Amino acid sequence: MNEILKGHVKSKSTNKALLLFRNTWRRRGRRDDCSIDSYTVLFVLKACMIRSCEEEIKHVHALVLKLGFHCIVFVQTMLVNSYSGARLVKDAHKVFDEMPERNVVCWTGLISAYVDNGRPDRALKLFREMQMENVEADSVTVTVALCACADLGALEMGEWIHSYVRCKRGFKMDLQLKNAVINMYAKCGDIGAARRMFDELGRSRNVTTWTSMIVGHALHGQAEEALRLFEEMRSRKHGVMVPNDVTYIGVLMACSHAGLVEEGRRYLESMSKECGLSPRMAHYGCMVDLLCRRGQLNDAYQFVVDMPIRANAVVLRTLLSACSLQGNIALGAKVRRQLLETEPDHASDNVIMSNAYAAAGMWDAKEMVRAQMKHARKVPGCSSIELKSSVHKFISGDSRRQALRNSARS
DNA sequence: TTAGGGTTAG
Known part of the structure; x- marks a missing residue:
């Protein structure tokens, strides 16, 4: 059965995989040769990971405990990855914490979980913890850590990782890792270093490079x-x-x-x-941004109307911001109405519109938007700086400074 | 037979 399950997972036929597993599970006990083992739950968990379904993952997790497979490192790592895929990082971390032994793959799994779920600061903190526990990073770990640096703009840490892999004897830098280095330098502002690495690669570059x-x-x-x-x-x-x-x-x-x-x-x-x-939406989004930056707001609106797919909130917000900046109140109001249908309760859209009305001296309209805002959800602004390889995060409206001690040089 | 790779608009 495992071979069939493996095939279904490989071809992304997750429905077939789960159906096969459910039927086998129901038949267990009626036959002597119940074929459910740790490999089976591993493939089932992989199917759940592809589907990112919280309920299914938790159900299989319960089965893992019931069957006594919870101490198998492959199963535990797959649980970490599955929870992460379903955006349940706390659950992923809990599985990790309960592991009696951790190898480089499960560490990398949890580091990736934090990168995937928008917490690159936590990812780098874990990367450092891993080193303190004397677990040696390999090229996959380093690739993910560099991605965290890129997301954070943490150049010093990125440089440290780059020199670490260059100086470490026997460490093989593969193309994926070199691409991650290029990306890190480019995102952290050192475009010259990125380009040097790109030039050095010569004919070994791939499309990602x-x-x-x-x-x-x-x-x-x-x-x-x-x-x-x-x-x-x-x-x-x-x-x-x-x-x-x-x-x-x-x-x-x-x-x-x-x-x-x-x-x-x-x-x-x-x-x-x-x-x-x-x-895809991102390509259309770029085009809308391009037209807006050139001041062609009506063309941008027409482009949105003619798009073969319905514009999402990001595209509409690009247009709304441009209308506000360029003082096109009428078009801005029209776009805001569409935004309210697409994504109501987004405070920043009302802030943009309210500022646009204020700039145009339309005080009554501004007050009306402000009144609506009182019920909207507000997400605090956040920024971060890197000092001596530590990333410090600041949240607006919050006097607490979250110092994230992820010093690299330990 | 078993776990990880990250170039994506604003």
């Missing part, structure tokens, strides 16, 4: 270089290098930062025509 560098240049406002790299990537010089949908996000971001409307439209069109890729 190219994409990371294109996105990096775009984020630094170096649109010309980003687009030049894209054209170079597509030239025969580098063999067959097919851009993917993320590469196109980088290209559209570059166009947006440089105000290249026509080029942006052309790239969006070429995405499906030349590469057979379907634009």
